[in-house]
Amino acid sequence: MTAPNHDDSADARSRPESLRQWSRSLRALDLEVATRATLAMVIPLIVLVLVGRIDWAVYASFGGMTALFGRSEPYRLRARSVSVAAVGMVGSIGFGLILAVFGAPLGLLTAGLIVVLVLGVLLVNTMGLFPSTALFFVFAYTVCAQVPTEPDQVLSRLLVGLVGAAFAWMVTMSGWLLRRAAPERSAPLFKRLPRQPRVNPAAYRDGRVWLSIGQMVVGSLVAGGLAILVGIGHPYWAVVSVVAVMPPPGARHSTSRAFHRIFGTALGVLVTALVLVPGPPVWVLILVIAIGQFGAEILIGKHYGAALLFITPLALTVSHLGSPVPVSELLVDRVVETALGGAVAVILVVATRAGLARATRRSAVTP
Structure with missing residues (x-):
């Protein structure tokens, strides 16, 4: 019988700790969330391509964006959150x-925007x-209201x-x-x-x-009004940028998020240009959407600016699929209106x- 090798024993003791550290690092990446959101976004697009x-x-x-909600919630509570989001x-x-x-007309679209903002914020809170x-x-x-739609198309598009x-x-x-199906020993791989x-009624x-x-x-009306005034082709990007930058109720009012959005979007547009300018086939665009969704979910909680390197190609590619316009116009509008x-938003903050x-x-x- 040979004596135990102390180095081997040390390695054996270190392996469980290494496994725990690896599991913690894996969970911290939000792989569950990113995978779910990517599947929810991409699989319907593949089906739509196949049926023409x-x-x-x-x-x-937009229906697939339901998967962005319910992060890190127990499933009995997540069912409620995701249903409300849907x-x-x-x-x-x-x-x-x-x-x-x-x-x-513009006035009615603006009134509708105010309704969605008020109801959306109240619903979330x-x-x-x-x-x-x-x-x-x-x-x-904002996007669906501006895509030309005939009366006989409403039901099918809403059903989609x-x-x-x-x-x-x-x-x-x-x-x-x-x-429930996974063996008990695999539990450390799942995110808490x-x-x-x-x-809060x-x-x-x-x-x-x-x-x-x-x-x-106020920010949406000002930004959207300025975009229309100067004749930019996609004024809803300015509105979306304001809403994205504004902090939720009670949160600290910081300007850093606005700068992250502006510079992250500018770099994201460069990435998008590399994809869209050559005019790739639709399957390449779906791959870009998948990578964009996955990367955005991995990074969004860690660095907003870095996440926009994925969010921007994702958003622009989806917009391009639904309503194709000249790529240069789409990219320029995105940068200008995001900056606007x-x-x-910075001024308001x-x-x-x-x-x-x-x-x-x-x-x-x-006194």
Whole structure:
């Protein structure tokens, strides 16, 4: 019988610790979330290509954004969050389609935007959704409202969005089955689910919620109005940029997110140009969407600017699939309107922060 090799024993002891560290690193990458969101986005697009209806891509994609909600929530609570998000996404698609059918004038489109902003922020804060932003509802509404639509096309396009949302719901909840089926020893590979979303029925009475709504409404109207005034072809990008930059109710008002968005988008546009300018086949575009969705979900919680290197090609490619325009026009509009929306958001953030500081000082000196 030979004596034990001490080096081998040390290696044996270190292996479990190395495995634990590797598992923690793997979980920290949000691979579950990224994989689910990618599948929910890409599989419907593949189906649409196979049936020859890629013109429905935007509706399937917005329905698929349902999979972005419910991150790190236990499945009994996630079912509620994702269901609420699906209602919000499909409702935004449907509202946009109705206005598109009637060829709504600018004033009516603007009123619709305000409605979506108010209801979206209230929905997110009442139901404790995460991401805690009305961005995706606004994005869906603004795009769908501007895609030319005939009355006989409404039901089919809305159904595509509904099916996309339902599929995303199933993909998002699929982890429950995977966790139950997986052997117990594989549990360290799964991400912990610590988030407990809280329903707040009184959110509509919270002054911070209405302050956030006011900021987004004012910023969206100013940015969108300026984009239209100077004749930029995709004014909704300016609106979306404002909503993306504005902090949620009660969060710290920071300007760094706006700068991350502007510079991240500019670099993301360069990446998109490398993809779209050569005029690749549709399967390459779907691959770009898949990579963009996966990379965005991995990075969004770590560095917003870096995530935009993936978000920008994703958003522009989806937009291009649904409503093709000259690539150079699409890219230039995206950069200019993101800078415009970001600048408006920065001004509002700084003004709000200064106003809140003055109010705090006044209350401190008031006997």
